[in-house]
Amino acid sequence: MALTVVWLRDDLRIADNPALHTAAERGDVVVCYLLDEVSAGIRPLGGASRWWLHHSLSSLAGALEERGIPLVLRSGQAEEEIPRLLTECGADAVFWNRRYAFTERNIDALLTASLTDDGYQVQDFQANLMFEPWQVATGSGSPYKVFTPFWRACRNRQAPRAPLDAPPELRGPRIPSEDLDAWQLLPSSPDWAGGLRETWTPGEPTAQVLLEHFLTDTVDGYAQARQLPNVEGTSRLSPHLRFGEISPFQVWHSAQSGSTSATADDLTVFTQEIGWREFCWQLLYHQPQLATENYRSEFNAFPWQQPEAEDLDAWRHGHTGFPLIDAGMRQLWHTGWMHNRVRMTVGSFLVKNMMVDWRVGEQWFWDTLVDADPANNAANWQWVAGSGADAAPYFRIFNPVTQSRKFDPDGGYLRRWVPELRSVSNVHEPWKDDSPGGYAAPLLDLLASRDQALSAYQDLRRG
16 A cells, blocks of 8 residues: 655645645555754744644644544654655655745755655645746746736636545554644743734634635625724635645635625735735745845845834834834734734834834744745835835835824724723824823824935935
């Protein structure tokens, strides 16, 4: 009987998992997750992502047990541990779903070559992107740098394949596994994850429930409601997509057939959000240093300022004196997530009002977001900074007061996350109120800092 090791990475699901599906058709399987924090070039997960990973693996292990096999956990360097596991269990093949970041795909390529030379069957599959980054190109063969033509080109290609069903049962030997708790993915001293536990239930079952709920109850009006931070107007699927608890193929096909109330505009805007994820991964595929180097090299000369430690802490922990900034950063700290409209505003505030290098913000989000995606996080920070592909123009500076008045007019979101404002009448500009309730004074002058940023960007453009 053939025995295949299925090596899971950012695809912690049973349904629509081509590597697992094909291996189960072939014969017995050993499903493995490898925690590789030692291979050169691997970026360690942030704290919130480690918390999510622990619970996602726990959920997956339970689902696999229900189908008859365990989840085998190993840690160490992939080029050592995967061959060792193959020898240990007597497998003749290893299957995995493709990864697209530079370091990870190099690891996979080297393993493919060495394992094939050793006589193993190695096969990889398309599972986590609907459109392979090397397949969508301009007429000249170069990668797209602007989202709209990229997504148009994707839509003009063959429709994404239909999702695969989950194998009803699985067969395979029981192989010794490392203990998940021993990996110490969860915070303990102190345990800061109370808000994450209140907000999220990681795992494939929850992802499916959220998708069904969104398409049944929330997607109607999505085009407008997704802009409002105090409204349940988004799918909340981002961390589930990041860890592969649900696939973009499942989301795409469900959106095409699973809603009867949404308008065409609602569905178009929602699927564009899935398209933006694909675009970001194409950027990272072709620009491996997206999280550390300016996509537009002219920004290498931008005069970023070194912030005072207390000012940076005020931004990180929501004490800037600007309600929308503080509400967003406190939401992030408590829940590991932030509404996208607010993400853009807090990013703009850091980069363009405080004049702090976008990489500082990218690293903070990497550590605190449960959906800290290697491509989305870097691409979105560069979008805000103006240094990325398809970036916000240098002169687009999100005024936090204007943004909160427009998208949270009654101040419900502000008062929810900044309790000092609950008795303040002028919630959008509390410094104008006679009784600001002990709320922090503004960290900076919005108009003066905006002028400073515009002057710096204009000098950059003139060279």
